[in-house]
Amino acid sequence: MKKFHEMEYDGINVEEIQNKTYAITDQFQKADSFDEQNRLLNDMNEIKKEVTTQETLVSIRHSVDTTDEFYKQEQEKMDQVLPELQEAFQSFSKALVSATYREQLEERWGSQLFALKDLQLKTFAPEIVPDLQKENKLSSEYSQLIASAKIEFQGEEYTLAQLAH
Numbered sequence: 001m002k003k004f005h006e007m008e009y010d011g012i013n014v015e016e017i018q019n020k021t022y023a024i025t026d027q028f029q030k031a032d033s034f035d036e037q038n039r040l041l042n043d044m045n046e047i048k049k050e051v052t053t054q055e056t057l058v059s060i061r062h063s064v065d066t067t068d069e070f071y072k073q074e075q076e077k078m079d080q081v082l083p084e085l086q087e088a089f090q091s092f093s094k095a096l097v098s099a100t101y102r103e104q105l106e107e108r109w110g111s112q113l114f115a116l117k118d119l120q121l122k123t124f125a126p127e128i129v130p131d132l133q134k135e136n137k138l139s140s141e142y143s144q145l146i147a148s149a150k151i152e153f154q155g156e157e158y159t160l161a162q163l164a165h
Helices: 014-030 034-064 069-097 102-109 111-122 126-148 160-164
Strands: 150-153 156-159
Touching (some): 014 034, 014 069, 034 069, 069 111, 102 111
């Protein structure tokens, strides 16, 4: 397993992820066996894992040094692209909850996965993407504000994180 400092930040290619997601969704819907649907669910999980890894890397690296312009810009990009990816991910979720081999997939992956996907389908619509982008932007601005706050205590200057320890 890689150490955090060894992990590479490559960013997210939205179009590539969307294309892969829609292709997997199409194959999943046409799959004629449990094994094939199971394999495609694994493939989808790999895509989401990569997105989550890149999202986490940029978030941590930005919060460690909020003055780093590169990660500040990358965080701003991430705030915009993650909601855009939701529509593609939702297409797969729709296919998953109505899967031909759902019963076997539930045995393999657990019913909680399907319950979560059912809820996600009820709480997302493409029309809310701009609102999600705005929410992300405001959350990032708040995090940056908190991370950059400096407080004088006993003659020394500390960040909020340093005071908590």
